[in-house]
Amino acid sequence: FRRVLFRSMACLSIVLSTAAKEWGWIDENPMLKVSKFTETASQDRFLSPDEINKVLQACRRFDLKGENYNNETYLFVLIALSTGARYSEIHTLRWQNVDFKNKQFYFMNTKNGENRGVPMSDKVYKELKEFQKVRNINSDYVFTTKDGKKLIDMRVRFYKVLEVANIKCRFHDLRHTVASHIAMNGGSLLDIAQVTGHKTMQMVKRYSHLIQKHTAELLQNTTDEMFSELKSK
Secondary structure, eight states, X not given: OHHHHHHHXXXXXXXXXHHHHTSOSSSSOGGGGSOOOOOOOOOOOOOOHHHHHHHHHHHHHHHHHHTOGGGXXXXXXXXXXXXXXXXXXXXXXXXXXXXXXXXXXXXXXXXXXXXXXXXOOHHHHHHHHHHHTTOOTTOSBSXXXXXXXXXXXXXXXXXHHHHHHTOOOOTHHHHHHHHXXXXXXXXXXXXXXXXXXXXXHHHHGGGHHHHHXXXXXXXHHHHHHHTTXXXXX
């Protein structure tokens, strides 16, 4: 709420400032008299391997209980955890943008107004191939209702899954999870930006501390090997 309030006040201040300085509708911007507070940085939550397993297992149980065909909830979350894509990018994914031959997803007209290709993992490839066999041929969208008339609201399902798994997070945290694990496995900030589609490097600097930790461990292992023959005095 604090974050929303901060941004709302900032937008209102801009409008009132323009009304005073450029349009002359008011004498001064009344927001200049309102006490300001700083926007707190958001906490980027990412899931551990154990939490990832619990969420995916809960997805399978949810699909089975709800008689959803071919684990669609499981597949949706699996794609999110393997690509770092936004909810909207997966939600509106079309079969024509799933490249099985080259094992690529193509997310079109993303939040940044750009198209982005992301590699498809072997696990996702196998699951998606099976899912394709029961796809609704009346719609080009991947995740549609059985009649193909509308897209499935996966957020509703996702939060029900979290209750089953007894885990607290947001869907957007799956995106942070992918970026964080790329960093912890030796990926660079550029690698993270290319996968997630962040437009500026400033946006991915939040993961730099994870990269530094990996670099420190890598350097320690490297020097241990280099000096392995050095006899201590």
